[in-house]
Amino acid sequence: MIVNILLYVVLPIATAIYIYFNRKFNHFKERGIPHFKPSFPLGNMQGIGTKYHSIDIIKNVYDEFKGKDVIAGLYNLNQAFYVVTDAELVKNILVRDFNNFVNRGMYVNEEGEPLTGHLFAVRDEKWKFLRNKLSPAFTSGKMKAMYYTISDKGKDYVSLFDAALEKSKTLDIKNFTSRYTIDVVSSVAFGMESNTLKGQNDELLVIFKELFGEEASRNFFKFFFMSAFPEISKKLHLKLFSQKISQYFINVIGKNIENREITNDNRPDFLNMLIQLKNKGSIDGEFSKENKKITLNEAMAQTFVFFFAGADSSSTAIAFALAELAHNTEAQNKLRAEILEKTKGKENEDINYETLQEMTYLNQVVNETLRMYTINSLLLRQANEDYKIPNSNHVIPKKANIIIPMVGFHYDDRYWKNPEKFDPERFTPEEIAKRPNHVYLPFGDGMRNCIGMRYGLLIVKFAIATTLRNYKLKLNPKMKYPIKLDPKNPLLEPEGGFHLDLERI
Ligand code: HEM
Ligand SMILES: *[C@@H]1O[C@H](CO)[C@@H](O)[C@H](O)[C@H]1NC(C)=O
Ligand SMILES: CC(=O)N[C@H]1CO[C@H](CO)[C@@H](O)[C@@H]1O
Secondary structure (H helix, E strand, C coil): CCHHHHHHHHHHEEEEEHHHHHCEEEEEHHHHHCCCCEEEECEEECCECCCCHHHHHHHHHHHHHHCCCCCEEECCCCCCEEECCHHHHHHHHHHHHHHCCCCCCCCCCCCCCHHHCCCCCCCHHHHHHHHHHHHHHHHHHHHHCCCHHHHHHHHHHHHHHHHHHHCCHHHHHHHHHHHHHHHHHHHHCCCCCCHHHHHCCCHHHHCCCCHHHCHHHHHHHHHHHHHHHHHHHHHHHCCCCCCHHHHHHHHHHHHHHHHHHHCCCCCCCCHHHHHHHHHCCCCCCCCCCCCCCCCCCHHHHHHHHHHHHHHHHHHHHHHHHHHHHHHCCHHHHHHHHHHHHCCCCCCCCCCCHHHHHHHHHHHHHCCCCCCCCCCCEEEEECCCCCCCCCCCEECCCCCCCCEEHHHHHHHCCCCCCCCCCCCHHHHHHHHHHHHCCCCCCCCCCCCCCCCHHHHHHHHHHHHHHHHHHEEEECCCCCCCCCCCECCCCCCCEEEECCCCCEEEC
């Protein structure tokens, strides 16, 4: 019996899968595109999540093929990804020929799962519609109007440090930076004072951990599967986000939208701008070509993506910056001197919006942090039509997935001397002028770049400046340097976490 099952069922299925995979594994060979030999079933992803971080794998492809060809192949399971290894081609895909590369090839199922209909994932006309509607919410005027939340939550951030320091001088810094960014972003995006810095709202912290913590690694594979097989996923009624997450956002956001409409609360934040787009198709005081409104579901999906794309990315950037400054005393002292100088004599010696813009060394520190710790380590695009690569014989076929491996470019020793070293001096205007464009893109580029860049930078800069003005930082011996990323976490997290010693100034 068992032998029969083996012969008649298991073997044919296994053989079919094997043949299916191996046929796909010929994709790059047939096209003469350089690549590492794949193996069944993970393709080129052996060791991911155990020995290697996805960043190691991407960097390895980039380093091997850069300078030899403008594009290389990578098999993620049996899916073929085109990895760009040339700065000129980066520019062509992101900017010059953008119209052929509008999409990221991510999973969207607006009917079955409304939260997936957000700006990061939506395609073609839908993306253009939403991006046009949302762009006016991110102008510098709007950023300035929303600054009060950033500085207001900064007081809770410092109080929490002070309270924690009474018990121990060694702190897990990411816990604090996450609570700070969660409080800021949930206030401006959902209109909710989550007060996680004051020890409230465990529910939101649980959600945050499910989205970005250890559980995220399981979701990572689900995410790949659903992006690779969207039709099957829809038929199987698979959901990208758990019921808990969907319900949470739909309930909270729905309720807060209702509240705002009843109370006529007109704070200048993202939630109110989304309500204006829902009710009249444009943001107050902003010009709009057409007044088509967005739906309630669309509004909810966008508040969700502001949280999803904004909270963890900025918290991670702050934590890595503080860790590097803790190790590099010279840079830390120089930055602190700048912060003290620029705030001296200002009202309450506050770090206000204008003062932040004047801190040029702070800019350099943030630039260098995002070079070394590129939160979105790669940019994704999908070809709408066959694309003949300029000055090359290769063609990127229609529907092919493209990876722009920013981590590769950010550590390329042709552009950065001693790339493993943290050195903000790389970002003086003179040094920037020496490098080609498009080898440094922490926020992407072209029409589909990060819409929240200015806002993210404000949060990150404010938190770094506030921390340095109040505390001296040192690495605790529990934290190894140079920082090694934890391969088990698909996001950026040092092995063993962040551990800094803080001393009140
Ligand atoms: C330090 C913080 C941040 C970093 C490093 C970052 C980085 C990025 C990157 C690399 C992309 C992809 C760009 C591309 O493909 O060319 C992106 C897209 C995006 N980001 Fe950010 N981001 C940050 C903060 C934020 C914040 C605070 C928000 C929202 C308030 C936000 C919202 C988005 C959205 C909605 C997209 C998709 C844009 C589109 O497809 O049109 N990000 N971000
Ligand atoms: C920070 O630590 C507290 C206490 O251990 C925990 O309850 C909370 O969930 C943590 N927050 C984050 C964002 O990790
Ligand atoms: C080279 C480069 O991209 N520099 C960036 C450093 O950061 C500031 C904002 O903080 C950007 O405006 C610069 O473009």
